[in-house]
Amino acid sequence: MSREPFRTVTGAAAPLLRPNLDTDVIIRIDRMVSTRPAALAPFAFEAIRYCADGSDNPDFALNHDRFRGAPILIGGPNFGCGSSREPAVWAIMGLGIRCIVAPSFGDIFRANCHQNGLLPIVLEETDVADLAAVAASGAPVTVDLQAQRVTASERVWCFTIGANQRVALLDGLDDLDLALRDLDGIRTWEHADRELRPWAWITTRPGKRSTA
Amino acid sequence: MSASTLFDKIWDAHVVRELDDGWSLLHIDRHLLHDLSGPPAMVELRKRGLEVHDPDLVFATPDHLVSSAANRTIDSNEFGGAMWSALRDEAERSGIRMFDLGTVGQGIVHVTGPEEGIVLPGLTVICGDSHTCTNGALGALAFGVGTSQSTQALATQVLAQARPRQLRISIDGTLAAHVTAKDVALALIGRFGASAGAGFAIEYAGPVVEAMEMDARLTLCNLTVELGAKFGLVAPDSTTVAWVRGRRFAPAGAEWQRAIDAWAKLVTDPDAVFDRDEVVDATTIGPFVTWGTSPEHAIAIDDVVPDPAGASDTRQRESWQAALDYMGLRAGEPIAGTPVDWVFIGSCANSRLSDLRAAARVVEGRAVASGVSAWVVPGSEVVRRDAEAEGLDAVFRAAGFEWRLPGCSMCVAANGERVPPGARCVSTSNRNFVGRQGPGARTHLASPVTAAAAAIAGRLVDVRCA
The missing domain is CATH 3.30.499.10 (Aconitase, domain 3)
Incomplete structure (x- = not known):
């Protein structure tokens, strides 16, 4: 299965700069159990997006008119830390966001972004702050993956991303499809490894081994 | 090579x-x-x-x-x-x-x-x-x-x-x-x-x-x-x-x-180089608890709640203040003495037999403070059975703890077992995120012995003096 290729994105970039914004805050666990992946957007960031009475929290950037529907998020350090829940990525994408720029990401969240075609860009913390300042008015920001550049109001920030991941994003490739092409090689490796590390393999079928 | x-x-x-x-x-x-x-x-x-x-x-x-x-x-x-x-x-x-x-x-x-x-x-x-x-x-x-x-x-x-x-x-x-x-x-x-x-x-x-x-x-x-x-x-x-x-x-x-x-070969070679190498002296480490909404908001039990005024930059100051507001704590106050409503002993961090034994030793012969709900959720069916064979369940029950069945339970609240909004929980789990133990729940991460001591005292205490 292929995804929508990622080339360039242009639009408002909403600041969400608090450090260590964890995936529990991005999507509550009970929502991911009770809600279809495609319907998670109303619950994205709900702990900080809404007031206790359910109204929009005015302190949350995506609630401001200039950032509604923004395709880019600007995050703080360690964005997406914590739980491995992939619905955090689905919830963010459900808001129409295609790219997150931050000084650092939770490693598992970052991997989940790539699996779904959400582009995580790492910039130095000072560059992130500069970008946030330029974008604060709602001025359009352009992310060009091919050129590995972020531009806004005549400013330019360069980023780097692994070649494999860049190609996968540009072409909308799916890791599972790619891995399936390796199945012959995987079987060959496994055959050899069973000789090399017989202790690492479990060879009894379920039910054949005695269970307590 | x-x-x-x-x-x-x-x-x-x-x-x-x-x-x-x-x-x-x-x-x-x-x-x-x-x-x-x-x-x-x-x-x-x-x-x-x-x-x-x-x-x-x-x-x-x-x-x-x-x-x-x-x-x-x-x-x-x-x-x-x-x-x-x-x-x-x-x-x-x-x-x-x-x-x-x-x-x-x-x-x-x-x-x-x-x-x-x-x-x-x-x-x-x-x-x-x-x-x-x-x-x-x-x-x-x-x-x-x-x-x-x-x-x-x-x-x-x-x-x-x-x-x-x-x-x-x-x-x-x-x-x-x-x-x-x-x-x-x-x-x-x-x-x-x-x-x-x-x-x-x-x-x-x-x-x-x-x-x-x-x-x-x-x-x-x-x-x-x-x-x-x-x-x-x-x-x-x-x-x-x-x-x-x-x-x-x-x-x-x-x-x-x-x-x-x-497995004997699975060691780091003496001259291997790490990208970063840190040495920490554990001798001075005492019991730790968290005060805020990130695990990095961790302080010694005999320390005071940090003051956002002392934060390194604006962003950290704002995040500390937001954490204090969520947690209902005041900067500069000793963390010990903070009253607690819930104690949760469990999770993949601390629900194994040795954790339950250590907590039981603190609890034995004492009673959970009035107004505190205290749970023990063993990490597995094996831990449950082994603990019961040793009588640990009886120790906890006698003290007023609930002895429950194995699972993640209140660490992540995915099963509906939640700390109520605004209630304060000392938890042996690993995350004190906003809403982690339920919407509005306030979590203090701690060891099993510190959590057990808090259940008895009804407040955060230094287990070394409890």
Whole structure:
């Protein structure tokens, strides 16, 4: 299965700069159990997006008119830390966001972004702050993956991303499809490894081994 | 041959194919499924018309969504029944072993994986759960993945991974009485920060780690992801080998000898170089608790709640203030003495037999303070049975604790077992995030003995003086 290729994105970039914004805050666990992946957007960031009475929290950037529907998020350090829940990525994408720029990401969240075609860009913390300042008015920001550049109001920030991941994003490739092409090689490796590390393999079928 | 780290050796032994840019296609030796992340991955696999590549290497148990109530059924809460059924059906369809409620092997996946000998030194292990790093305590390369990568590994038994940078944390000295692996972990996160490990694999080493029993190493590695790293590991040694021997899925006979010969090589070479090398003296570490909404908001129990005015920059000041507001705490006040409403002893961080024994020693002959709800949720069916055989359940019950059934329970509140809004909970779990234990819940992370002492006192106390 292929995804929508990622080339360039242009639009408002909403600041969400608090450090260590964890995936529990991005999507509550009970929502991911009770809600279809495609319907998670109303619950994205709900702990900080809404007031206790359910109204929009005015302190949350995506609630401001200039950032509604923004395709880019600007995050703080360690964005997406914590739980491995992939619905955090689905919830963010459900808001129409295609790219997150931050000084650092939770490693598992970052991997989940790539699996779904959400582009995580790492910039130095000072560059992130500069970008946030330029974008604060709602001025359009352009992310060009091919050129590995972020531009806004005549400013330019360069980023780097692994070649494999860049190609996968540009072409909308799916890791599972790619891995399936390796199945012959995987079987060959496994055959050899069973000789090399017989202790690492479990060879009894379920039910054949005695269970307590 | 150049010197290698423990991590390098395990990584290199699993490369099916080198990719570009320092990426490798890694073979995955064990895949653990639970009732929250397992069913979506299995369903996606089926939607794509694919089969499980090697069901022998996949193990399933319900933990996140099951009730921890006595006499529970799969439908004891509104969340779990459908997911439990999905996990069972998909496991059955694919020939995957599932450890069901009430049977040996059921429990929090990171407690039962090692306990059943499913996780072994030198293996690669994944689970759709960030605390998969727990399993690195055995000297395994274990990491959490999302739904997509779980699906991919089910179909192919491989994952494309970038080799991380490497950080060694050597812990020197000795641990004082009542100071545990949990306190060490919180002290490390407090010192280095919650993102220090991003992009790294962390090897824990040094005399304190070498002296730790396996339960303590599992606790230490459990909080690795709270340091920002998805891999944490400890070199297997005689403690590890003795602990693994004889477990249900551990190698036996001739394979056992080959295994321990292989594991003996799983050490970092003396002249191996780490990208970052830190040494921490544990002698001065006391009991730790968190005051805020990130695990890096950790302070010694005899310390005061930090003042945002002392934060390093505006962003940190705002985040500390937001944490204080959420937690209902005042800067400059001693953290000890803070009244508590709930105590939760459980989770993949601290629900093993040694955790429950240590907590029971604090509780024995005393009573939970009035107004405090206190729970013990053993990490697995085996832990539950062993603890009951020792009479630990009776100790807790006599003191006024609820003794419950194994699962994740109130650590993540996925099963509806929540700390009420605004209530303050001392929890032996690993995350104090906003809303983690339920919307509005206020969490203080602590060790089992500190949590037990808080239950008795009705407030945060220094267990060394309790």
